[in-house]
Amino acid sequence: MNEVYFPLAAVATTFFVVIPLLTLLCRGALAWSRRRTSSWANFGSETTFGWLVAPTLLPILWLTSSALHQSEPGIAADPCLMDHVATTCVDTFMLLGFMLAGIVLTVGVRLWREWPQTPLHRLGDAHELSQSIGLIARNDAYLRSLRIAVVEHSTEPIFTLGLLRPIVVMDACFVRDADASMLRAALLHEYAHITGLDTLRSFMIRLCLSVNPAGSLLQADFARWRSAREALCDTEAVHHGGEPLALAESIVKAARFRCGALLPNAAALCGDNAIALRLRVTLLLDGPPAPVKTLGHIILLLTALAIFGVPHLEGFGLLEHFHFEVERVLHLHQ
Incomplete structure (x- = not known):
């Protein structure tokens, strides 16, 4: 003993x-x-x-x-x-x-x-919506490497899912209602999430806080970090050629589209904070600053x-x- x-x-x-x-x-x-x-x-x-x-x-x-x-x-x-x-x-x-x-x-x-509890009903590559998204991605140097899936009946209009090999998931209704400039700006936002390893980093934070007996003390800062990441990804999307007005419009449309709670393991365009969403739109309309990187x-x-x-x-x-x-x-x- x-x-x-x-x-x-x-x-x-x-x-x-x-x-x-x-x-x-x-x-x-x-x-x-x-x-x-x-x-x-x-x-x-x-x-x-x-x-x-x-x-x-x-x-x-x-x-x-x-x-x-x-x-x-x-x-x-x-x-x-x-x-x-x-x-x-x-x-x-x-x-x-x-x-x-x-x-x-x-x-x-x-x-x-x-792990996603609800299976995603993916449209085939031959579907017109999948082809339209594929065309937008192929015509943009940043988006060509993205893995993109157009699905039906998703809980979010557009989000990035996966830790090591992220995939951008787009709901068919959102794709139908958005024009090409909005879709490109939204995809560039998700591209910023992927290059920033946001899904993996969010998973690491949740993992650390879940085993930390005092982890609740950092939950509010984690929520602030996630909201701020959405704003920084907006900035990077514009920096990579996305139109600020089109991105702002896609953010608002995505927020109105939502019909479920934000997935814990996903990075979604509209985030999960209404106040932060308004601040993001304001930043885009005022002209987003240069992307910020730290050590x-x-x-x-x-x-x-x-x-x-x-x-x-x-x-x-x-x-x-x-x-x-x-x-x-x-x-x-x-």
């Missing part, structure tokens, strides 16, 4: 102490970012994404990397003061098993929950690599010290 104390203590400390403290820190950083930004749309930057996932992602990476390091031959038994099963210190192997199983289970459950992705990647690598350096065995202290406390009480 002694074998489970260290893994449980390590997981509990990480999830109920470290992650909540980092969440409070990141929430403060996001509040500061909102106050200093020149436009609400800039909140949809890569840096905001980094602040949303960092409090959960970085501690889990560190704990997993530390458990891997402590499981290496010649290191696993070092922090053990007590004899366990067959005089072998198996605590770290149990911790590593907990972490890997938890990661696989959490990702699997999240994917299952967000949030690079900083997050470098920080994650550093945190993953630190436990393997000599003299940085924080988990080993924690393991030793847990063993010492148990030894004293026996």
Whole structure:
């Protein structure tokens, strides 16, 4: 029974102490970012994404990397003061098993929950609506690479679905009611979502917040990030040649078309916030600013690599010290 104390203590400390403290820190950083930004749309930057996932992602990476390091031959038994099963210190192997199983289970459950429950009735490539959309895509250098499906009875007029190989889904009614310039502008908006990996990033944020005990503190900032991403994708669509007025008209038409709730795993043209929608249209009519890019992705990647690598350096065995202290406390009480 002694074998489970260290893994449980390590997981509990990480999830109920470290992650909540980092969440409070990141929430403060996001509040500061909102106050200093020149436009609400800039909140949809890569840096905001980094602040949303960092409090959960970085501690889990560190704990997993530390458990891997402590499981290496010649290191696993070092922090053990007590004899366990067959005089072998198996605590770290149990911790590593907990972490890997938890990661696989959490990702699997999240994917299952967000899998579309309603099948999409796709029109064939020979259908006139599919051909008209195909013609628009082929005549635009940015849109040629898009995977596009025209469907019937969709809950959204146009949205991007999928994590690794996104596809743009368009409802047949929306395609019939929109002219070519509106459809091109709407597709360029979805193209911006795809190049920005928005469906994958949204999934990562939801995944991190779902396992974060203090994740509710960041839910409002996540909603602001999604709304701001829609505005930034509008800006990029215009930057790539979309007509601002046509895009504004397509946004309004898409908002009026909607007959269901926004899919959790999709990036939709009309978003899910009426106030943000009005602000987006105003920005388009006033002339959208140049697209904004930040270094949030690079900083997050470098920080994650550093945190993953630190436990393997000599003299940085924080988990080993924690393991030793847990063993010492148990030894004293026996």
